Amino acid sequence: MKALSESHYWATNKKKSKETDQLSPFKVLVRKEVSDHVHSWRFILLLALVLLTFFASLYISMSNIRASFSNVNDPDHAFLYLKLLSATDGSMPPFHILMSFLAPLLGITMGFDAINSEQNSGSLTRLLAQPVYRDNILLAKFYSAMLIIATLFISLTLLMIGGGLFFTGVRIESQEFLRIIGFSVLTIVYVGFYLSLSIMLSVAFRHASTSALTALGIWLFFTVFYPILVNLAIRAFLPDAAYLTQGEKLAYNELIMDIMRVAPGQLYSDGATTMLMPSIRSLGPMSMEQLSGAIPSPLPLRESLIIVWPQLTGLLAGSIAFFALSYYLFMRREIRS
Template sequence: MKRNVENVFVVAQKEFADSIWSPRFYLILGIFMIALLVNGYQAGQNISGMSGRFFAGLSPLTMGFMGFASQMSLLGPLIAIVLGFDAIVKERKSGSLNVLLTHPVYRDQVITGKLIGMMVTLGLVVVIAVGASVGVMLGVSGITVSVELISRIAVFMMLAFLFMLGYLALSVAASTFTKESSDSLIYSIAVWLVLGLLLGMVAYTAAGIITGQQRMFEVSSDDPSSMEKMEKRNKIARNIMSLSPSTHFTELINGPQISGGYVVTSAGGAGERPSEMRGLFDTGFTLGHWVEQNWVNLVVLIVTPVILLLVSYMAFMRQDITL
């Protein structure tokens, strides 16, 4: 048992070292940090100008983290895909797997070690990039850092890691089933494009066709039927968009969304406190209430990478790695 753990640790250590010393790692970390730092500075300036006020039921802090969630949902998947798209196929093409398995190291130890190494690398990226950018935002805005705020930032990092881990697991799965690194990269990016960018447009277009409510501007407060159609359109669209991890991630951070904005509850205009929780950083509510309200989204973010990693694990254990 001790020998098995040592083998896994050695493989994980090698995978982690290969990742952090590669030029590709510094490139993606630099791009990620620059994007988040710029967003953090801009968000900090906006927050300092809105302190103490609420707009459309959203606090300045919540609105500040909306930008982070948007950047994470856009760039996060690409970072994760670049880290994992050649994890298995590169080793198989180079023949290093055959050499490695001639030593007292088994397949399960190899795949487990590689997955752990990549997950640690991903976690390091999230902690460095998000930690630095959030620090800039809080410093510029002048928001007092409390224990509660630190705990919510820690939860935000965890959610960002889980979200990106889903796409890392996707790229590892593609690397396991394909025979070329280029194919693995293309398939992974194609899935990201569909789920992250195209699904929203497809969802609202399809929902509009189904309900006959093509545009939001067709809604009239004097026409109950048009309001019902719009509500039905939004419900159908959100059900379709729930296929994307980005939807669950952004709703965990920002609260429920509809096309063109956020779901309107009983909150009024500027200066009025919302009566329902609007995302993770709505400090008027406890984290327990947040979990109760968003547990479905949370479960999806956890289950998605677990399933994909298990698929990769089982496929690697069964496939022929000889060339």
């Protein structure tokens, strides 16, 4: 019996050591980064702000959901769960508008000191002295942050659906569920865009304060100053609208919308509005001939996805471009103790 117990003990320890040896350096780095994010005070404070915004928007939507549901003039009045994310009484903006401001802050907060803080503290040099590839470090920084962000927004989505089911007793339709999931995916990609930007800046700049201020400056420029500059440019260079034909007005309005969509916030707002409001048929200007005879009714999910697809691919392309640039800079960077 003693021999059997000893053999069982050694077999168990051997199995545990084998599992530990099979744990790749990438998984170890991901676990470490997730733990650092979850236990950091700045992430906890920003998470509390996002949760407070979510519950405040949900409370206001619940308070006005009866009036929104009974408004037959609204083509989207039958989509109860979409109204929970888009309805408001005017006291505060709806949730998707607030997320266009909070999501960049979440991405910047989780990535502005991803590389430079570890290099300044000397931990990056000790980490690279181990059998760990450089690309594993950068991938672990991005993957762990995106894992936390995806978990957060998927949990908020399920919490919103559960709260709506508990308080209203109305069963959610499959189209509503898929639209809400699409909105969550769009929000995750939007946060990932600013996360890639902040990681790239953390590689490019030596100090964390410089990368944080640069990322915040880029966000403020596209959020506040870029629309102002576009309006000033329109007044200075485009002719007076009173002397234009209808076709020229449509062409100029389409040009203006294309210029405005350079801003990531505009792409996110267009995509979120289309996913949460099925009655939206176009994101660009339309002529009277196109509007004549059109019945205000919700679009199928497939057609809404076709409208949103350029916005989603634009945010994805920007995220991939910034991450590729940070990868290039980090692989060519000389790191010394």
